[in-house]
Amino acid sequence: MYSFSCPRCDQLVFFENTECLRCGQALGFGPDQLTMVSFVEGGGPRHCANQALAACNWLVDTASGGPSQLCRSCQLTRTRPADGDLAALSAFADAESAKRRVVFQLLDLHLPLTSWADRPGGLGYDLLSSNGTRVVTGHLDGIVTIDLAESDDPHREQIRQEMGEPYRTMLGHLRHETGHYYWSVLVEQxxxxxxxxxxxxxxxxxxxxxxxxxxxxxxxxxxxxxxxxxxxxxxxxxxxxxxxxxxxxxxxxxxxxxxxxxxxxxxxxxxxxxxxxxxxxxxxxxxxxxxxxxxxxxxxxxxxxxxxxxxxxxxxxxxxxxxxxxxxxxxxxxxxxxx
Known part of the structure; x- marks a missing residue:
């Protein structure tokens, strides 16, 4: 991850920031530029529609944004919890935060990134709650499924110990399952x-x-x-x-x-x-x-x-x-x- 700065005052800002704590400039992450950019209400790029739902600070170009008004990372999510499932939505926001880091890295590495919505077999994510139903984390035909219970630290640590794993994180899950998609892209195809x-x-x-x-x-x-x-x-x-x-x-x-x-x-x-x-x-x-x-x-x-x-x-x-x-x-x- 790069070190970002405020476009107005050059203060250090982080990947998740929505404003500069020194000068108060509203900020957003521009996926086309791979950097933090100034946000002006009513002009230029707009906030992702998941700004409130998933704490998404990515911007959507007004010229290229589709009717969904979702950013390039959020467009990759095919399924999410229902609006009334507040516990699952909190975990969903954590998962989306980790996914934005993965998508940033894929863009930075210039890897082919085709969405499930654009063609069959394209990359997509089903971020599902296993509360009351069984969810198996995995990958199939371009779709990555993630059990949102992995966002819960005690749950994830319990499984890590049971499995004898030295390392287990949501970001690690996303990188691993996304790797299955890139086996097809970088090896098979x-x-x-x-x-x-x-x-x-x-x-x-x-x-x-x-x-x-x-x-x-x-x-x-x-x-x-x-x-x-x-x-x-x-x-x-x-x-x-x-x-x-x-x-x-x-x-x-x-x-x-x-x-x-x-x-x-x-x-x-x-x-x-x-x-x-x-x-x-x-x-x-x-x-x-x-x-x-x-x-x-x-x-x-x-x-x-x-x-x-x-x-x-x-x-x-x-x-x-x-x-x-x-x-x-x-x-x-x-x-x-x-x-």
Whole structure:
């Protein structure tokens, strides 16, 4: 995430801000410019229709906004809770906040982003409450389904402990499930299946059988030598989604560190100075050279506050190889899907 400033007075403002706390300028996020812009009532871009419902501070261009008057991120949401479900709507706002970060990153990476409303198989989100009905978080034919219960910290932490996961967040869920959509876009549609199978395995393996085996038997011994997480061992599709999400974690965190001018000097670990804000054309080895020292420092800071490690992962050579390939698929131009 970039470091943003007020267009009027240059005061530091954040991705979620709706006004500058120094000069009072009304602000909104412009998805076309990928920056904070001044908002003037009655002229130029207008607020997203979800401003109140989902605390959305994104703007809609008056020339391109459709009749829904929703911003580019909110247009991707296909289903949301009913207006009368106040508890679910609160969780919905939290989920939309995390989704805006994902959409920002997709736009910043120049990844193809076609909405479900524009063509079958386009990206869409069903953000559903599991209060009284069963909701399974997952992805199918471009549609990402998210159980809004994951917005509840105690619920999510309970599941994290039950599953033995080192990390579980709403943002992580969204990146993982969105990664399933981009498997089709970055791998299947552009003829990279042979390369994918050489690294991740054959995705034609029976998914249902793999799911049953994973929950009955758990991950295989030595799984960390080849996978970024235990869940990644379940099936090649899950391995891709976990690796893709991890890649987005790395890119976003490094971009934020660079935007705020963070520099880490770790003894005996060579650094390439500050993390680069734009790493589209950097080899992944250079990204990793910035990433690892930053994680050491962030983990040390967390421990100083009596918290668990912020980055509880170890990247094996095989995982680095997979991350490198994901980086290549993201960095290389891909054809835009037909509308």
């Amino acid at each position: 552009v003829g990279r299946l042979d390369e994918f199978r050489a690294l991740f395995g054959d995705e034609q393996a029976d998914y249902g059988a793999a799911l049953t085996r994973h929950y009955n038997e758990g991950p295989p011994a030595g799984w960390a030598d080849r996978h970024v997480s235990a869940y990644a061992t379940m099936h090649p599709w899950e391995d891709w989604a976990e690796t893709f999400a991890h890649y987005l974690h790395i890119r976003d965190t490094l971009q934020t560190a660079a935007a705020f001018g963070m520099r880490i000097d770790v003894p005996d670990i060579p650094l390439s100075a500050e993390p680069a804000v734009q790493v589209d054309h950097e080899p992944f080895e250079s990204i990793l050279a910035d990433w690892l020292p930053l994680t050491y420092a962030l983990n040390a800071v967390n421990r100083s506050m009596g918290r668990d490690d912020l980055y509880p992962f170890v990247l094996s050579p095989s995982v680095v190889e997979k991350l490198t390939w994901v980086h290549q698929t993201v960095a290389e131009p891909v054809p835009q899907p037909a509308g």
